[in-house]
Amino acid sequence: MSAPSSPSPLRSRLTSIAVAGGLLMEFIDSTSLATALPTLSREFGIPPEELKLALTTYVLALAMFIPASGWLSDRFGARRVYMIAIGIFMAGSLACALSANLAMLVAARFLQGLGGALMLPVARTIIVRSTPRENLVSAMAWFTIPGLLGPLIGPPLSGFILSIANWHWIFLINLPVSVLAIVAIRLLVPETAEDRNIRTFDMQGFVLTASAMILFIGAIELSGVGLPLYFSIGAVAGALLLMAGYIRHALRRERPVLNLQLFRYTTFRLSMIAGTVVRLGFGAGPLLMPLYFQIGLGWSPLAAGGIIIGHSIGVILAKPFAPRVIGWLGFRNALIACNLAASVAAFFPYLFSNATPLLLMYAVLITGGLSRSMQFTANNSLAYSELDDAEVSDAATMASVLQQLGLAMGVSLGGLLIHLGRETSGGALTASSFLMPFAAVSILMAAASLIYMRLPRDAGEAMRGAAA
Structure with missing residues (x-):
């Protein structure tokens, strides 16, 4: 239309x-x-x-x-x-x-x-x-x-x-x-x-993918509630079987609910995989930081909410500069550098104390927001660099689903890490309980750089001039 x-x-x-x-x-x-x-x-x-x-x-x-x-x-x-x-x-x-x-x-x-x-x-x-x-x-x-x-x-x-x-x-x-x-x-x-x-909606594909998502998230949730490990293993096995069923279904259907053919493009495939890994860590942030600031440091909800907006300020400030950074470094180098900076910034809030200057806290969170915003701008743009116009709509749907799934799994992972941190600190949730969660999230996010390194050095070169 x-x-x-x-x-x-x-x-x-x-x-x-x-x-x-x-x-x-x-x-x-x-x-x-x-x-x-x-x-x-x-x-x-x-x-x-x-x-x-x-x-x-x-x-x-x-x-x-x-x-x-x-x-x-x-x-x-x-x-x-x-x-x-x-x-x-x-x-x-x-x-x-x-x-x-x-x-x-x-x-x-x-x-x-x-x-x-x-x-x-x-x-x-x-x-x-x-x-x-x-x-x-x-x-x-x-x-x-x-x-x-x-x-x-x-x-x-x-x-x-x-x-x-x-x-x-x-x-x-x-x-x-x-x-x-x-x-x-x-x-x-x-x-x-x-x-x-x-066209008829792909209800079979929708049910298969939705059920697999529920089981993947359920596997993480079950691992943190004290149930035997085989419950989580069973949930993962069920999810993998459902995904195998969906792959078989999608390859036979002309317009499946999620187009798996998009993964034949190197830039799309690596952007989606790396972006999902990063969001596993990023998704844990909204759970870790409010709990750490309020329970670990004893802040009020208003004070915790006021400091967390530093990250959002960084996201906004990055918008005018992201194209220039991409044009200067190229997509591959920009993704690696911004991801590593965001990974380091993800751990730093654990080092905050009630004696840390407020401006330093904001500087750290703004830096994290800046680097993460530039990273996602580059990641999301590069994903479309090899696609035909007819494939853009399917790619946007796939990207949206993987983005939300990564965030959901990240929140579940954050809860599991806090639970494990509580166990290692004697059963009480204190400031020290958050060391392992913040460290694990930082390491997980940094691991995405290994995926970005697999990108061709000239990845997105045709878009780089426009970005600059």
């Missing part, structure tokens, strides 16, 4: 703002819960590392349902699906606020994740289809704002809410915002046509 030419620049801008408003709510929510984990730990009477399930489940739902979002928006209309997605997210937020125990919170977070999985890809579709090509750059600029501001606002907002009210309001604040977002979408976003002749 071609982009319409009739909407004015003002109308296109209002459409972008309306769509971005819903995304901003999602990004704020996804980064605010981690600050509240110690509070929820006391409220539910459970160890704080067990609350990783509330983080993992949300990201897992994103990974599971993102592949269905494109088909749903084509079949039922992007505006309708986006409003339904916000409604699902709102229902999940209410259920989170009403949760009386971890099981209820985990189920509610899964519902939130289902809504979130539909929001981001469908929002991009709305922007592209409802905006004239001459206004698309401006519209996409508004579209990227939530991803930058959400992580910046979420942690301190959560800390502020906890300082003046109870934890339920972290979720209840989403209700009026959701209603306003739905009304704005209804009034400002043009309706998109349904396509009743769209």
